[in-house]
Amino acid sequence: MQDVEYVKSVLAKEYETSHPHEIEYPNLSDVIDGNEFDYPAGTVFGETPNGSKSPEGHDYLWFKHGEKSILTHRFIVAVALGKWVPRDFDVDHINHNPSDNRPENLRVVTRRDNNGNRRRVRLSELADLNEVTSKVADRKAKKTPEIPEPQEAVEDPFAKFLNSGPVTEPFFTGETKPAEHSNGTWHKTNLGSWHLKFE
Known part of the structure; x- marks a missing residue:
């Protein structure tokens, strides 16, 4: 069986993504x-070295999500595959x-084949990396909140009263006008509201 087909066959099945003692x-x-x-x-924003280095002295990187520390390379592969990599790979x-x-x-490699330097399957053989890049960009665009269009400023008729300090209690200003459909009279208050009074 070709290496790519072998790995694809494993990914198509149910498998463990962590060992029982792991989060x-x-x-x-x-x-x-x-x-x-x-x-x-x-x-990944916030990734840091996890303390392990390659023989050439390069750092392995990881980041935290909740209680789980996630190696960046395993996350990038998971994004491409749409699921976590088998724990034994x-x-x-x-x-x-x-x-x-x-x-x-x-x-992606099995642990045994990685140690034996065999059966190495490039991620590009398992997923269309350009398509994944496009999907990730679309997903990010949907997450970006839309900024509403600025609305034309409307003058608040109560602003002068609200900005002039506390109002102890409303009072009538003395300004009146007759009510058109009743025998009452409209009386204006210091808050700018009108109240219908019947004499």
């Missing part, structure tokens, strides 16, 4: 929506630099 991976959609990241560059960096998590620099 489980959160819902992938929640992680995508809850973190700022640049998929083509393979970077490794994500290998083609250029041997674990700080370079661009999708085209990643490939």
Whole structure:
């Protein structure tokens, strides 16, 4: 069986994404929506070195989502695949630099094959990286809140009263006008409102 077909066959089945003693991976959609990241560059805002280095001295990077520490390269692969990588698979960096998590620099391998330097499947053989980039950009665009159009300013008729300090109690100003459809009279208050009074 070709390497790509083998990995695809594993990904098509149910599999474990974490070991029993580990904190489980959160819902992938929640992680995508809850973190700022640049998929083509393979970077996540707030990622930091996890303390491990490659033989060449490059840092492995990770970030926190809730209680889970997530390696950046596993997250980038999960974004491309639409689900977390099987826990028993490794994500290998083609250029041997674990700080370079661009999708085209990643490939999926079993732990045994990674150690034996065999069966390496590039991420681009499992997913259309350009299509994933486009989907991620669309998803980000939908998350961006729309800024409402500025409304034309309307003068507040009560602004002069509201900005003049506290009003102890309303009172009639003495200004009146006859009511058109009753035998009452309209009386204006210091708040700018009119009250109908019947004498």
